[in-house]
Amino acid sequence: MSNSRAMTYALPPLNALRAFEAAARHLSFKLAAHELHVTPAAVGQQVKALEARLGVQLFERLHKQLILTAAGQAYLPGVSEGFRHIADATAQLKPAGAVLLQLGVHGSFDLRRLKLAEFRSAHLEIGLQVLQPAGLHELAEGKVDLLIARGLGHHPGHRCDRVNEGSGLGDWLIVPEGTADCPEVVSFREWLRAAQAENPLANHRPRLVG
Known part of the structure; x- marks a missing residue:
């Protein structure tokens, strides 16, 4: 269908996207876990589930070092921008009065x-x-x-x-x-x-x- 208004957004789980975005910024599951207040294992599992869902590898895991693959590098800017848009839209939803x-x-x-x-x-x-x-x-x-x-x-x-x-x-x-x-x-x-x-x-x- 060419009419995007009639389409349902095909989105991976948002928690998995948050885990990927934080891990990609820090290039570390440990630092991403600290920021999101979960365990490093939980971040790793979320990223692994996201990779399985997308059918692409987002990170190279080399001797405890995390490196974005070409697919991960291509995916990160759009995900980060999406979160920024959501945050901006939320910030503008100030209720009347207090x-x-x-x-x-x-x-x-x-x-x-x-x-x-x-x-x-x-x-x-x-x-x-x-x-x-x-x-x-x-x-x-x-x-x-x-x-x-x-x-x-x-x-x-x-x-x-x-x-x-x-x-x-x-x-x-x-x-x-x-x-x-x-x-x-x-x-x-x-x-x-x-x-x-x-x-x-x-x-x-x-x-x-x-």
Whole structure:
């Protein structure tokens, strides 16, 4: 059929495309897995399934080194551009009135530290919703827009700002780099920084780490 409007898009599974695109950018299953918050084996399986679906080999696997084949090099720009189009279209779908902001928080974090009622009163243009407990999986799946996580704060493809002072293990505000400078995210980051500065004892309270 020549009428493209009548056609159904023949698309491979989107998770497999995400795995390929990330692995192709990093030329590493390990770094792609870190970015997508899954295991390297899961990325490898997704890519293998995609290669089987397409009937072409996308990577050469040589002594733990990953190299794009000619087919992989030809496929990558279109896939990356497709994801950019989807991200841009999604970003433009801002609802009328308040901008919805989904915040994920790890289970042991004391929500009183965030002064959420005061934030909502001061930022009527932002509809802030909180999911607790939430972790890196929820951030990777798009269930939350930003995340307060417990850890060391190193996540490729994300901006990580420490919530409490000190070094080593701590609470971090983690946001994908693509949305780290959105006005609503910047507003919350600045609010969080100010809230912690007003309550420094919360930063140094002993915590049990399981």
